[in-house]
Structures are given as C-alpha cells and as structure tokens.
Amino acid sequence: MAGRIRIDLDSPVPATRQIADALRVELVEGRLKPGDELPSVRRAAVDLGLHFNTVADAYRLLAAEGWIDLKHGRSARVAERKAPPASRDAVVGYRQRLRALVSQMRADGISSRRIADELEALAKGVLS
Amino acid sequence: MANVYWLLLFETVALTDLLLMRVRRDKLTAMVVADSRGISAGRIFRAAILAIALVGGLVITLAPEELVFPWLLPVLMMVPGVPLALFFSWQRRAVASLDAERTPRNAVLDLAGEPRPYAMWLAALPPLVTAGLVYFLATEWNSLVLRDPPPVPAPTPWQDPGFRGLVSLLLLGVVWNVYFGILSLTMWYGVSRQYAFRKSQVHVAVAFSWSETLLMPAVFLPLWLRVPPAGLLLCAASLAVSTWLLVEFGRRAHRDWQTADMPPSSYRFYFDRNDPSAFSNRGTNLGSPWNWALFTAPALFLVLPLLSFW
Numbered sequence: 001m002a003g004r005i006r007i008d009l010d011s012p013v014p015a016t017r018q019i020a021d022a023l024r025v026e027l028v029e030g031r032l033k034p035g036d037e038l039p040s041v042r043r044a045a046v047d048l049g050l051h052f053n054t055v056a057d058a059y060r061l062l063a064a065e066g067w068i069d070l071k072h073g074r075s076a077r078v079a080e081r082k083a084p085p086a087s088r089d090a091v092v093g094y095r096q097r098l099r100a101l102v103s104q105m106r107a108d109g110i111s112s113r114r115i116a117d118e119l120e121a122l123a124k125g126v127l128s
Numbered sequence: 129m130a131n132v133y134w135l136l137l138f139e140t141v142a143l144t145d146l147l148l149m150r151v152r153r154d155k156l157t158a159m160v161v162a163d164s165r166g167i168s169a170g171r172i173f174r175a176a177i178l179a180i181a182l183v184g185g186l187v188i189t190l191a192p193e194e195l196v197f198p199w200l201l202p203v204l205m206m207v208p209g210v211p212l213a214l215f216f217s218w219q220r221r222a223v224a225s226l227d228a229e230r231t232p233r234n235a236v237l238d239l240a241g242e243p244r245p246y247a248m249w250l251a252a253l254p255p256l257v258t259a260g261l262v263y264f265l266a267t268e269w270n271s272l273v274l275r276d277p278p279p280v281p282a283p284t285p286w287q288d289p290g291f292r293g294l295v296s297l298l299l300l301g302v303v304w305n306v307y308f309g310i311l312s313l314t315m316w317y318g319v320s321r322q323y324a325f326r327k328s329q330v331h332v333a334v335a336f337s338w339s340e341t342l343l344m345p346a347v348f349l350p351l352w353l354r355v356p357p358a359g360l361l362l363c364a365a366s367l368a369v370s371t372w373l374l375v376e377f378g379r380r381a382h383r384d385w386q387t388a389d390m391p392p393s394s395y396r397f398y399f400d401r402n403d404p405s406a407f408s409n410r411g412t413n414l415g416s417p418w419n420w421a422l423f424t425a426p427a428l429f430l431v432l433p434l435l436s437f438w
Contacts, residue, residue: 004238019237026239037241042404047320048235049410051402 003031007048015050019058027067027078029125038068038076134196135188136429142181142208146174147397148215169218176211238321245327251312251334254305254341258298261345265291273354294352300429301344307425308337310418318406318418328384335377342370 005022007015026032039047044055063070069079098119105115149170184204188196265272269285282288312333319326346366349355355363399415406418413419 004236004240006234006236008234032239036239039237039239039241042317043242043321044237045404046318047237047322049320049403049405049408050235052404 009049015048015054016057016061019044019048019055020061023058023062024065024067027062027081032078034078034080036078038078040075131188131193131196134201135185138184138188138201138204139181141205142177142184145177145208145212148212149173169215173211173215177208180208180211236322242321244316245330247331247334248312248316251305251309251337254337255302255309257341258302258305258344262295262298265294275352275354290352294348297348298344301340303426303428304340305337306428307422308333308340310421310425312337314406314418314422318404318416320405320408323407325381325384328381332377332381335373339370339373342366342373346370 003026005019005026007018007022009015011018023032023038032038038044038059041052041055041059044050045052048055059068059070059076062068063076066079066081069077102115106112184207187200187204191200266285269288269291270281274290276290278288278290282291285291312330315326315329315333319329343366346363350360350363397412397414398410400410400413401415403410403413404416405413406416406422407413
C-alpha cells in the first residue's frame with residue numbers, strides 16, 4: 001500500500017529533487033508497485049503547495065529513469081522496470097557521494113560500526 | 129428599488145477595502161504590505177473607511193435616484209480610494225525590506241488515491257431546478273392566479289413586471305448556487321488533502337446550494353401567486369427541508385471546523401502565483417484562480433438589476 005512522502009521546503013535541496021528522491025525510495029522499496037497510480041501533478045502540487053512545474057519536473061525525471069509512465073491525459077503510473085547493469089562510472093560516482101555522506105555522519109559523531117550497519121540495512125531494504 | 133442595489137454596490141466596494149488590512153507581505157506580493165492591525169495608521173484607515181461607508185450610504189439612500197446614477201455613485205465610489213492610497217503609501221514606508229517572514233514549510237503528499245465525492249455532482253443540479261421552475265412559470269404564467277395582477281395583461285410574461293420581479297428573486301438563488309458550486313470545487317481541488325475539513329466543506333456547500341434552491345420558491349411563490357393548499361403544503365415542506373439542510377450541515381461544518389487540522393491562519397491573505405492552493409496554512413491565497421472565481425462569483429448580483437432593463 002502506497003504511503004506518504006514528506007518534503008522540506010526550506011531545505012537547500014530543490015523540491016523537484018526531494019520529490020523524485022522520496023518517490024524513488026517508495027519505488028525501490030516496493031511500496032509503490034507496477035501499475036500503481038501516482039497522484040496527478042495538480043493534486044500533488046496543491047498538497048505540497050508547489051508550482052505544477054516543480055512536480056511535473058520530478059515526474060519527468062522518474063519517467064526518464066524508467067520508473068513511471070507518463071501519458072498525456074491520464075495519471076502517472078508506476079512502470080515495470082528492470083535495473084540496468086551498473087556501469088563503472090556510476091559506481092565511482094555513487095562512491096564519491098557516499099564518501100561525502102559518511103564523512104558528514106562521522107563528523108556528526110556517528111560511529112563507523114553504526115554507519116556500516118545502517119548502510120547494510122539500507123542496501124538490503126530492511127529499513128523503512 | 130434601484131437605490132438598494134447602488135447602496136449594496138457602494139457598501140461592498142467601500143467595506144471590501146477593510147480586507148486589504150489583512151493582506152500580509154509575501155515574497156511574491158507585488159504590493160508589499162506590513163501588518164497593520166493594532167497600529168494607529170490601521171485604526172485611522174479603518175475609521176475613515178467606516179465613515180465613508182456610513183456617510184456615502186446615507187447620501188445614496190436619501191438622494192433622488194436620477195442623481196445617484198450616473199452622477200453621484202461613480203464619485204462616491206472613488207472616495208475610499210483616497211484613504212486607501214494614503215494607507216498604502218504609509219505601508220510602503222513601514223516595510224523595511226522585502227524579506228518575508230519564514231513559515232514552517234514541511235509538506236506531505238499522500239500517495240493513495242482519493243475518489244471524488246458523489247455529493248459534488250449534486251451541486252450541478254440546483255441551477256437546473258431553478259431554470260426548470262422559471263421555464264414552467266414562463267409557460268404557465270397566464271394560467272396562474274396572481275395576487276397582484278396587472279391592470280392590462282402583458283403580451284408575454286417577460287414583459288410583465290411582476291414576472292420579472294419574481295424571476296429576479298429566483299435568480300438571486302442561482303447566484304448563490306454558482307457561488308456554492310465554485311466553493312465545493314475549490315475546497316476539493318484547491319485545498320491540500322491533509323485538511324480533513326475539506327470534505328465537510330464540500331458537503332456544506334452542496335447542502336447550502338440546495339437549501340437556497342428550495343428556500344427561494346418556497347418563500348416567494350406564495351407571495352406572488354395564489355397557491356392552492358397542496359402547493360402551500362409543498363412550499364412548507366420545501367422550507368422545512370431547506371432549514372434542515374442549513375442547520376444540520378452548518379452544524380457538521382462547524383464541528384469539523386473546530387478540529388485541529390484547519391489551516392491556523394485561514395483568515396490571513398497572501399498572494400503567491402507559484403502556490404496552487406486556494407487555502408493553506410499560510411492563509412487564503414489571492415493568487416489562486418480558484419479564489420478569483422470564488423470572490424468574483426458574488427459580482428453576479430450586480431448583473432441582476434440589468435434584468436429589470438431587459
């Protein structure tokens with residue numbers, strides 16, 4: 001059953017990115033399944049208090065990644081998607097982002113053991 | 129009689145200016161406004177507008193109709209603009225910078241769908257019911273027994289002042305139907321789903337629309353026509369149902385309005401074209417097309433006097 005996503009409109013991260021990231025989490029962790037209907041762009045914009053284009057951009061981003069189907073005149077639906085084989089460049093890019101994040105976590109006093117546990121749990125999809 | 133319309137028009141325009149004191153500054157507001165409540169400029173402005181509304185109203189009431197329009201009314205309509213201009217010039221000086229106050233901006237999107245309430249379709253029917261009644265009256269007017277028949281029967285009902293007066297009053301109900309129809313759409317499509325009160329607002333809008341539709345004929349038909357006892361009973365039943373709708377759904381809406389999930393600042397106004405919400409926890413968004421429709425619908429009342437010239 002689809003849940004709800006929360007975004008912080010005061011965050012320096014753009015709202016489009018936050019929406020796309022939050023929806024991707026729902027998709028990857030299986031709470032949104034192929035065939036499920038997403039809220040319409042207008043509905044989501046009113047609920048979030050954002051411009052229609054902000055939500056539409058997030059949906060387009062996910063559509064470009066193959067997560068959702070966007071067809072004119074009907075609601076966005078979750079598409080069947082097979083994960084593409086990870087390229088070496090992509091792995092290097094994610095490693096850099098993870099390194100920055102892990103450094104920030106350690107700087108905030110979170111132990112290496114705890115960070116490893118959290119990452120392992122996230123990778124296995126056992127955190128919600 | 130026309131003076132009443134001019135009076136209402138003038139008072140509406142004059143007193144609407146008081147709402148401008150409620151407009152808050154916003155990062156996208158073209159006209160930056162400071163909080164004016166509880167300060168002397170705000171009090172002076174309010175007193176000036178109320179004085180203009182009172183004196184202007186008296187002048188319109190007492191002046192002969194041919195003087196009111198088209199001579200006196202346009203002049204009187206411009207008078208509230210003077211304190212308004214002074215007030216805004218004060219506001220511009222009072223606002224130190226364009227930095228709008230920051231409000232907590234967390235937003236939640238429920239990914240589950242939501243079916244449109246069937247009750248919303250009922251909002252489309254009241255204008256049709258009234259149109260049907262007007263059509264019936266127009267076709268049967270000559271066979272109906274009037275309380276105050278004209279000395280010389282008019283060739284068509286539309287040339288009969290009595291018929292036009294009755295239809296004008298019924299059309300007042302249609303304006304309310306339009307208003308409540310727009311209100312129900314605004315509440316459903318223009319308000320975030322995190323506010324549970326929106327469903328009861330849709331219901332109350334539809335119920336009030338039907339209440340108006342039942343009320344107007346129930347009150348005015350017996351005043352214009354000699355209605356047989358069965359018709360009077362029907363009017364009484366219509367009046368009772370209308371009152372029940374008003375009281376019951378008003379009570380439910382009031383109960384839901386008291387719950388904690390209503391926007392805490394719905395009495396405030398802001399202008400943000402990037403925010404599609406008509407109402408949110410920031411207040412009432414004057415940049416939303418839903419609110420443009422909602423706030424201009426009562427202007428249809430101003431069209432009704434034209435019916436008497438028609």
